[in-house]
Amino acid sequence: MEQTPDRQQPSLSELAPARMAEELGIKPFQGRQIFRWIHQKKVFDFDQMTDLSKGLRKTLSENYSANKLTLAEISESPRSKTKKALLRLHDGETVESVLLRDRDRITLCISTQVGCAVKCTFCATGMSGFARNLSPGEIVEQALYLLAGEKLGDRTPNIVFMGMGEPFRNYDATVESIRLLSDPEGLGIGARKMTVSTAGEVPGIERFAEENWQVRLSVSLHAANDTLRDELVPLNRKYNLDRLMGSVKAYIESTGRQVTFEWTLLEGVNDTTNDIRELIDLVGDTKCFVNLIPYNPVAGLGYTPPPLPVCEAFRDALAREGIKATLRVERGQDIDAACGQLRRRHLDSR
Numbered sequence: 421m422e423q424t425p426d427r428q429q430p431s432l433s434e435l436a437p438a439r440m441a442e443e444l445g446i447k448p449f450q451g452r453q454i455f456r457w458i459h460q461k462k463v464f465d466f467d468q469m470t471d472l473s474k475g476l477r478k479t480l481s482e483n484y485s486a487n488k489l490t491l492a493e494i495s496e497s498p499r500s501k502t503k504k505a506l507l508r509l510h511d512g513e514t515v516e517s518v519l520l521r522d523r524d525r526i527t528l529c530i531s532t533q534v535g536c537a538v539k540c541t542f543c544a545t546g547m548s549g550f551a552r553n554l555s556p557g558e559i560v561e562q563a564l565y566l567l568a569g570e571k572l573g574d575r576t577p578n579i580v581f582m583g584m585g586e587p588f589r590n591y592d593a594t595v596e597s598i599r600l601l602s603d604p605e606g607l608g609i610g611a612r613k614m615t616v617s618t619a620g621e622v623p624g625i626e627r628f629a630e631e632n633w634q635v636r637l638s639v640s641l642h643a644a645n646d647t648l649r650d651e652l653v654p655l656n657r658k659y660n661l662d663r664l665m666g667s668v669k670a671y672i673e674s675t676g677r678q679v680t681f682e683w684t685l686l687e688g689v690n691d692t693t694n695d696i697r698e699l700i701d702l703v704g705d706t707k708c709f710v711n712l713i714p715y716n717p718v719a720g721l722g723y724t725p726p727p728l729p730v731c732e733a734f735r736d737a738l739a740r741e742g743i744k745a746t747l748r749v750e751r752g753q754d755i756d757a758a759c760g761q762l763r764r765r766h767l768d769s770r
């Protein structure tokens with residue numbers, strides 16, 4: 421599938437079939453054919469698109485590229501089979517994406533920005549700073565690279581927009597990439613299989629509530645009081661817990677959908693009985709699910725995960741209050757699968 425994209429040429433990976441036909445001045449069925457080659461067969465070389473006429477293939481090769489990313493590094497954990505891809509953008513920037521396996525279930529964790537300006541204090545991506553937004557094609561191609569060579573059969577992967585970046589600070593491209601990923605001529609991923617995760621960008625949550633779809637919303641909480649959250653997630657200084665929870669409750673009210681709260685467990689920081697109490701008080705009356713994630717340590721940041729019994733006690737205390745919660749078993753630690761770590765290592769080695 422590998423084809424080095426020409427940075428001058430427009431990429432076709434971010435055009436839906438009808439728009440592709442319109443922009444290229446070709447027949448609608450030809451737009452669908454090209455879209456299928458790129459998104460279903462993950463073929464980026466026009467010469468391999470054998471059901472296109474020779475003339476069309478030549479025109480495409482001379483004027484367009486099918487992809488915007490190339491593979492810089494891919495690794496697979498021998499233990500968990502977690503797959504991690506470091507992808508190079510046409511301007512030399514890099515972005516990372518992860519494929520996680522849980523029995524038969526495949527989940528792709530993809531990025532929406534190069535770096536991140538939110539600067540959560542426990543996050544490797546936050547350490548690297550913000551470079552730029554990704555385009556819809558650059559977001560979608562991450563899924564294509566991760567799925568190339570995977571035998572899916574009748575399984576549909578889940579997609580979480582939870583890699584590098586704050587998706588709601590790149591709202592339009594994130595929405596367009598969701599449309600491309602769900603297109604039946606491509607991967608055809610159902611809306612309910614996709615989750616957008618925000619650190620608390622309130623205007624994005626308000627827009628998201630207006631979208632006419634079933635895509636899921638996840639909010640990275642990590643703290644249930646403003647003092648601690650101001651420190652861990654600096655975005656809280658702009659949109660404090662009161663505003664954040666107000667927008668989440670309005671979202672639930674208008675969509676009827678459940679929200680997932682992410683809570684990265686940090687030893688001695690947000691794993692105490694007091695933290696549990698505050699979290700119960702904050703979310704106990706919302707239609708929610710809590711995802712507890714023991715921290716995956718990043719060198720130089722000084723945080724560690726709590727011991728497993730502390731994590732389990734946190735989950736059980738929520739359950740006793742009727743709050744659905746899971747403790748995510750760590751996967752891929754051995755291949756730097758925490759947010760932004762592969763890219764960070766890559767940057768450090770330059």
Ligand code: SF4
Nearest residue numbers: 536539540543546585
């Ligand atoms: S945790 Fe997410 S929002 Fe926070 S700095 Fe990292 S990438 Fe950005």
